[in-house]
Amino acid sequence: MAIDPVSRVEGHGKVTILLDADDRVHQVRLHIVEFRGFEKFVQGRPYWELPVMVQRLCGICPVSHHLAAAKALDVVVGAPKLTPTAEKVRRLMHYGQILQSHALHFFHLASPDLLFGFDSDVGRRNIVGVAAEHPEIARRGVLLRKYGQEVIRVTAGKRVHGTGAIPGGVNKALTEVERSTLLADAYQMIAWARDAVALVKKLHLSNVALYNSFGAFRSNMLSLVAPDGGLDLYHGALRARDAAGTILFDQMSYDRYWDRITEEVKPWSYMKFPFLRELGPEAGWYKVGPLARVQNCDHIPTPFADAERREFVDFGGGQPVHATLAYHWARMIEMLFAAEEIKELLHDDDLLGDDLVVTGERHRRGVGVIEAPRGTLIHHYRLNNNDQVLRANLIVSTTHNNQALNEAIRQVAKRYLDGRKLTEGLLNHVEVAIRAFDPCLSCATHALGKMPLAVELVDAEGKTIDALTS
Amino acid sequence: MTANGAADVFLLDGEPIPFAPGQTVMQAALAAGHYIPHLCFHHDFKPHGSCKVCTVRVDGATTASCTLPAQAGMSVECKADDLEENRRTLVQMLFVEGNHFCPSCEKSGNCLLQAVAYDLGVLDADLDYFFPSRPLDASHPDLLLDFNRCILCELCVRASAEVDGKHVFALSGRGIGKHLIVNAESGRLVDTTVAVTDKAVDVCPVGVIIRKRVGFAVPIGRRRFDARPVSAQALEDAPRRAPPEAAP
Numbered sequence: 001m002a003i004d005p006v007s008r009v010e011g012h013g014k015v016t017i018l019l020d021a022d023d024r025v026h027q028v029r030l031h032i033v034e035f036r037g038f039e040k041f042v043q044g045r046p047y048w049e050l051p052v053m054v055q056r057l058c059g060i061c062p063v064s065h066h067l068a069a070a071k072a073l074d075v076v077v078g079a080p081k082l083t084p085t086a087e088k089v090r091r092l093m094h095y096g097q098i099l100q101s102h103a104l105h106f107f108h109l110a111s112p113d114l115l116f117g118f119d120s121d122v123g124r125r126n127i128v129g130v131a132a133e134h135p136e137i138a139r140r141g142v143l144l145r146k147y148g149q150e151v152i153r154v155t156a157g158k159r160v161h162g163t164g165a166i167p168g169g170v171n172k173a174l175t176e177v178e179r180s181t182l183l184a185d186a187y188q189m190i191a192w193a194r195d196a197v198a199l200v201k202k203l204h205l206s207n208v209a210l211y212n213s214f215g216a217f218r219s220n221m222l223s224l225v226a227p228d229g230g231l232d233l234y235h236g237a238l239r240a241r242d243a244a245g246t247i248l249f250d251q252m253s254y255d256r257y258w259d260r261i262t263e264e265v266k267p268w269s270y271m272k273f274p275f276l277r278e279l280g281p282e283a284g285w286y287k288v289g290p291l292a293r294v295q296n297c298d299h300i301p302t303p304f305a306d307a308e309r310r311e312f313v314d315f316g317g318g319q320p321v322h323a324t325l326a327y328h329w330a331r332m333i334e335m336l337f338a339a340e341e342i343k344e345l346l347h348d349d350d351l352l353g354d355d356l357v358v359t360g361e362r363h364r365r366g367v368g369v370i371e372a373p374r375g376t377l378i379h380h381y382r383l384n385n386n387d388q389v390l391r392a393n394l395i396v397s398t399t400h401n402n403q404a405l406n407e408a409i410r411q412v413a414k415r416y417l418d419g420r421k422l423t424e425g426l427l428n429h430v431e432v433a434i435r436a437f438d439p440c441l442s443c444a445t446h447a448l449g450k451m452p453l454a455v456e457l458v459d460a461e462g463k464t465i466d467a468l469t470s
Numbered sequence: 471m472t473a474n475g476a477a478d479v480f481l482l483d484g485e486p487i488p489f490a491p492g493q494t495v496m497q498a499a500l501a502a503g504h505y506i507p508h509l510c511f512h513h514d515f516k517p518h519g520s521c522k523v524c525t526v527r528v529d530g531a532t533t534a535s536c537t538l539p540a541q542a543g544m545s546v547e548c549k550a551d552d553l554e555e556n557r558r559t560l561v562q563m564l565f566v567e568g569n570h571f572c573p574s575c576e577k578s579g580n581c582l583l584q585a586v587a588y589d590l591g592v593l594d595a596d597l598d599y600f601f602p603s604r605p606l607d608a609s610h611p612d613l614l615l616d617f618n619r620c621i622l623c624e625l626c627v628r629a630s631a632e633v634d635g636k637h638v639f640a641l642s643g644r645g646i647g648k649h650l651i652v653n654a655e656s657g658r659l660v661d662t663t664v665a666v667t668d669k670a671v672d673v674c675p676v677g678v679i680i681r682k683r684v685g686f687a688v689p690i691g692r693r694r695f696d697a698r699p700v701s702a703q704a705l706e707d708a709p710r711r712a713p714p715e716a717a718p
Binding site for chain 2: 044045046048049051052053056077156157158161162163164166167171172357386387388
């Protein structure tokens with residue numbers, strides 16, 4: 001069986017569900033053309049172009065790539081520690097992005113599924129439908145995102161694809177007017193973010209059986225954490241837990257991430273499969289992103305978000321929550337954290353400073369890691385003596401989540417595939433599972449209110465027995 | 471001057487433009503507050519007439535206004551639809567002949583080609599891209615040459631020869647094969663006498679001659695063309711009186 005294409009999957013994508021001789025699902029393959037060519041065409045370019053160039057990888061979370069590249073180049077220019085102004089402006093930029101991206105992901109792309117039901121009318125199951133039936137929810141979603149975009153504009157110069165972070169620092173601080181303008185709405189954003197957590201929690205608790213089991217799978221978890229174990233999405237060291245929540249390693253500097261993480265290539269996918277070296281490819285794959293981060297950290301350094309984290313952890317009853325749909329709950333906790341963090345930063349006078357850039361001893365290699373909205377993001381560059389890029393290695397969040405995505409879809413297929421017949425219902429459920437991880441894989445669906453699916457049903461002998469196009 | 475002491479004038483799109491002896495149509499027009507789009511023209515150097523963006527029509531014939539001596543009584547047509555369309559096409563051709571990736575170019579916002587394109591309303595190429603292969607010259611410790619962005623204006627060539635007295639830069643080849651070279655047996659910038667303080671470094675209107683390690687230091691909003699379009703800035707920068715001995 002092939003579901004093709006999942007619209008807007010970084011360009012192209014399809015889901016292949018392999019049946020065994022008894023017509024049972026035994027494997028799922030999510031094919032995503034994650035290859036974007038950036039690692040090749042940055043070769044030879046001067047390093048200071050990288051933060052601006054590589055952010056074009058993504059239109060939803062370009063700030064992640066902008067900052068991960070800048071962090072890698074901080075090492076190159078001998079500035080592992082930035083000035084307080086530069087670090088806080090970058091943090092503000094990043095949390096602005098977390099806010100806008102999480103708002104987009106939940107309100108615009110995922111909430112239609114959750115509010116209307118996975119099998120509801122596709123013509124209504126979009127943000128326009130949400131606006132018609134739940135106008136206040138839709139309005140807040142739009143305004144939360146708009147606020148995050150405005151934070152990005154103030155720090156990076158543009159709402160999308162700015163230039164704020166440069167190797168060793170930033171190219172601008174905030175003016176008093178910019179700060180006070182953002183502060184004027186900061187508390188409203190926190191209030192709305194709290195309501196968003198309440199909404200997603202209510203949805204989850206209103207149908208615990210479904211939400212806990214849908215696409216659920218157990219896995220290791222990976223993320224950055226702060227030195228004190230707290231949640232920090234801008235900087236930290238690597239921590240991994242197993243599926244039971246036991247720490248596998250902690251406070252590992254990401255400078256040599258390859259000592260802990262390596263990638264496997266499979267012949268049927270362009271995307272690599274990262275895994276933890278010490279556990280091997282079969283047992284070492286992991287999930288990243290909100291669900292991993294909120295449970296990997298020991299605490300969240302802002303009060304409202306930490307209270308929500310504790311409630312979330314309590315909901316797990318002493319075990320990590322592995323429900324795929326709990327990604328949304330964790331995502332909204334992070335959005336609340338971002339809103340609180342933005343408010344805290346805006347009260348800090350360092351944002352108005354004029355000491356913007358640090359330089360020191362040059363190096364020819366730099367690794368930058370950041371927690372992007374979808375998960376851990378690694379940028380790794382090597383330079384020649386003439387300031388040109390020799391090699392680049394980018395491991396993006398969706399790649400980290402590759403096996404996890406496949407596993408979530410497999411669970412959904414096992415549960416919802418009925419015999420040898422494809423149904424719209426199955427396709428809808430596959431979409432919902434993908435969307436829990438990554439809006440990049442589904443944004444056209446809800447943005448347009450239509451998902452053109454070409455479906456092929458192939459039996460164990462490779463024979464096409466059914467076809468369906470929506 | 472006329473017999474009664476008044477300045478000589480010519481007509482530019484019907485407007486009288488005063489001029490001093492030796493001034494070109496471009497110099498007189500800019501000095502009088504009338505913008506004629508241009509790329510290779512620069513106040514500090516002899517007019518060159520190569521980019522043809524400043525082409526105007528006089529008595530039915532088209533010619534570069536930067537090299538056309540102003541003459542009393544001549545009627546110059548600049549804003550005609552066909553001339554504007556030709557200018558847009560010329561700029562589009564420059565974009566497709568090189569590799570101009572504005573989104574990641576550190577000259578973006580400070581680039582004359584980009585500014586003129588915006589000013590002319592050029593928002594896409596409308597032509598097939600050539601995608602030429604032009605490796606960078608990053609050999610110099612403080613300067614970098616990105617040949618992908620060269621528009622062959624020869625401003626660096628003129629500045630190096632006339633101001634710096636070094637002849638570091640030159641154009642080589644002909645027609646579509648014409649390209650910028652440097653004056654060193656190795657062909658590498660590091661082996662020339664160029665210095666970061668050279669006029670040739672500053673004068674590049676696009677992103678070919680780059681000072682290393684300072685790209686993107688100027689934030690969006692404070693770049694040269696963020697505040698005002700090139701048409702306004704060209705008038706502000708224009709000498710308001712006739713430069714003595716300016717003409718070739």
